[in-house]
Amino acid sequence: MEKQKKNKKKTFLILLVIVLALLIGMQFVRPEITNPPVTGEVKVPHEVQTILRNSCYDCHSNETKLTWYDKIAPAYWLVAQHVKDGRKGLNFSEWEKLAPADQKAKLWESVNQIAQGAMPLSSYTIAHPNAKISQADLNVLKKYIWSLRVNNVPQDTSKIHALKDQTHALKKKQSVTKNPKTINGIGYIDDYKKWAVVSTTQRLDNGTMRIIYGNDIAVKAIKDKKTNPWPNGTILAKAAYDEIEDADGNISQGVFKQVEYMIKDDQKYEKTYGWGFARFKTTELIPYGKRADFVIECMNCHQPMKKNDYVFTLPIQQ
Ligand code: HEC
Numbered sequence: 321m322e323k324q325k326k327n328k329k330k331t332f333l334i335l336l337v338i339v340l341a342l343l344i345g346m347q348f349v350r351p352e353i354t355n356p357p358v359t360g361e362v363k364v365p366h367e368v369q370t371i372l373r374n375s376c377y378d379c380h381s382n383e384t385k386l387t388w389y390d391k392i393a394p395a396y397w398l399v400a401q402h403v404k405d406g407r408k409g410l411n412f413s414e415w416e417k418l419a420p421a422d423q424k425a426k427l428w429e430s431v432n433q434i435a436q437g438a439m440p441l442s443s444y445t446i447a448h449p450n451a452k453i454s455q456a457d458l459n460v461l462k463k464y465i466w467s468l469r470v471n472n473v474p475q476d477t478s479k480i481h482a483l484k485d486q487t488h489a490l491k492k493k494q495s496v497t498k499n500p501k502t503i504n505g506i507g508y509i510d511d512y513k514k515w516a517v518v519s520t521t522q523r524l525d526n527g528t529m530r531i532i533y534g535n536d537i538a539v540k541a542i543k544d545k546k547t548n549p550w551p552n553g554t555i556l557a558k559a560a561y562d563e564i565e566d567a568d569g570n571i572s573q574g575v576f577k578q579v580e581y582m583i584k585d586d587q588k589y590e591k592t593y594g595w596g597f598a599r600f601k602t603t604e605l606i607p608y609g610k611r612a613d614f615v616i617e618c619m620n621c622h623q624p625m626k627k628n629d630y631v632f633t634l635p636i637q638q
């Protein structure tokens with residue numbers, strides 16, 4: 321009896337030593353996190369800067385500040401990966417490397433990611449609760465990007481004319497390219513225009529308006545609250561138009577820019593998050609993407625919405 325107890329204690333001690341040795345050993349496997357020089361910091365008002373610094377800079381700048389508990393492996397490995405991936409997609413310390421239009425787009429994208437709850441990463445805010453973005457912070461950011469908005473000056477009727485010309489040209493030119501197809505084999509679907517509108521969004525940075533449509537399967541999934549994951553056969557379409565603001569501030573739809581699709585089939589599109597991605601540009605419906613890997617661009621941007629089956633739009637539940 322005594323002996324058994326002693327043996328148990330011994331095994332436990334041995335295990336403890338092994339675990340400790342492993343933990344200590346892990347500390348020597350350290351991917352490096354360095355802070356390269358800040359070559360050109362994002363230029364935004366002070367209050368906006370403060371929010372970004374507080375909530376985003378650890379992963380999206382060259383001024384990463386690690387706490388002591390970030391430095392303990394295995395958490396450290398995750399942190400190192402996040403910093404590497406985070407900087408690759410968005411780096412507020414190398415801002416001048418982006419063209420002005422891209423800078424605006426990244427800021428808009430940032431606010432969008434925050435509003436959707438995708439950023440800062442929740443795995444990060446658990447350990448850094450102060451980095452959470454409050455509603456007040458979000459309002460500050462929204463107000464700022466609203467101020468960056470491309471204003472379609474009411475007197476400027478050029479866009480309205482452009483729309484008229486476009487409609488006219490379209491009528492004249494009855495058939496566009498027959499059945500355009502993207503390189504990954506997805507054909508243009510004209511029917512989306514008849515589908516239910518699931519949501520609309522405005523992109524403030526470049527003055528476009530987006531309408532998101534869902535096919536019958538999508539609409540049924542929304543009604544049944546079964547959108548995570550979306551069922552196979554779901555098709556979501558996003559059409560982008562210029563936004564026109566008239567003298568009274570009413571906003572209406574302008575020139576058609578492009579339509580994008582996400583087609584759910586978890587087998588066929590297994591390698592691309594279970595979604596087939598396709599984009600057709602201008603009224604000519606030119607398939608986007610010269611090489612099959614164009615979908616990586618779509619995937620990277622939709623990746624933060626992983627918990628939402630890679631879909632941004634949170635449809636209004638009926
Ligand atoms: C703990 C690290 C971390 C923090 C903090 C963080 N992010 Fe990220 N962010 C990432 C990673 C990693 C990615 C790459 C995509 C992914 O894996 O989710 C990313 C991607 C993004 C992207 C997409 C970039 C692209 O490829 O176009 C945007 C925009 C973004 N983050 C904005 C923000 C903003 C704004 C904040 C602060 C409110 C923030 N992030 C805080 C780690 C972080």
Ligand code: HEC
Nearest residue numbers: 521530556558580581582597598599617618621631632633
């Ligand atoms: C720069 C980031 C970005 C890239 C790149 C991107 N998307 Fe999106 N996508 C978004 C955002 C943000 C939304 C949410 C709607 C909105 O606000 O425009 C969205 C929405 C969509 C939707 C409607 C469903 C949803 O998720 O809300 C479809 C369909 C879509 N994108 C297809 C594509 C395709 C196809 C590509 C690649 C050719 C692509 N996207 C590339 C950011 C991106």
